[in-house]
Amino acid sequence: MTRKQVVTIAEFSIHPIGSGTSVGRYVKAAIRSLAKIEGLQYQVTPMATILESPELTKILQAVEVSHAAVRRLGAKRISSTLRIDQRLDKPRTMVDKVTSLKLR
Numbered sequence: 001m002t003r004k005q006v007v008t009i010a011e012f013s014i015h016p017i018g019s020g021t022s023v024g025r026y027v028k029a030a031i032r033s034l035a036k037i038e039g040l041q042y043q044v045t046p047m048a049t050i051l052e053s054p055e056l057t058k059i060l061q062a063v064e065v066s067h068a069a070v071r072r073l074g075a076k077r078i079s080s081t082l083r084i085d086q087r088l089d090k091p092r093t094m095v096d097k098v099t100s101l102k103l104r
Contacts, residue, residue, distance in 0.1 A: 016075035030066035
């Protein structure tokens with residue numbers, strides 16, 4: 001029996017609380033921290049960042065390093081959301097999912 005490649009896709013957003021209405025510098029620091037994670041793909045959108053990896057641990061590592069980056073900028077409180085889609089029957093990347101919609 002062949003093991004199918006699992007692709008984990010997640011929607012992640014991070015919100016420093018008590019830092020005012022402009023959070024761009026915090027988000028930028030969080031995004032920069034993601035580039036250091038080998039095996040992680042990501043796409044920034046206006047409301048969240050889409051994360052993709054064959055390993056769930058890479059997704060969770062992305063949350064951890066993002067929180068650390070925002071803390072380093074002085075945030076005293078951080079709220080984040082993480083929604084995970086782990087398809088087990090066939091590998092589907094974030095690009096595959098968007099392409100599938102365009103072809104319908």
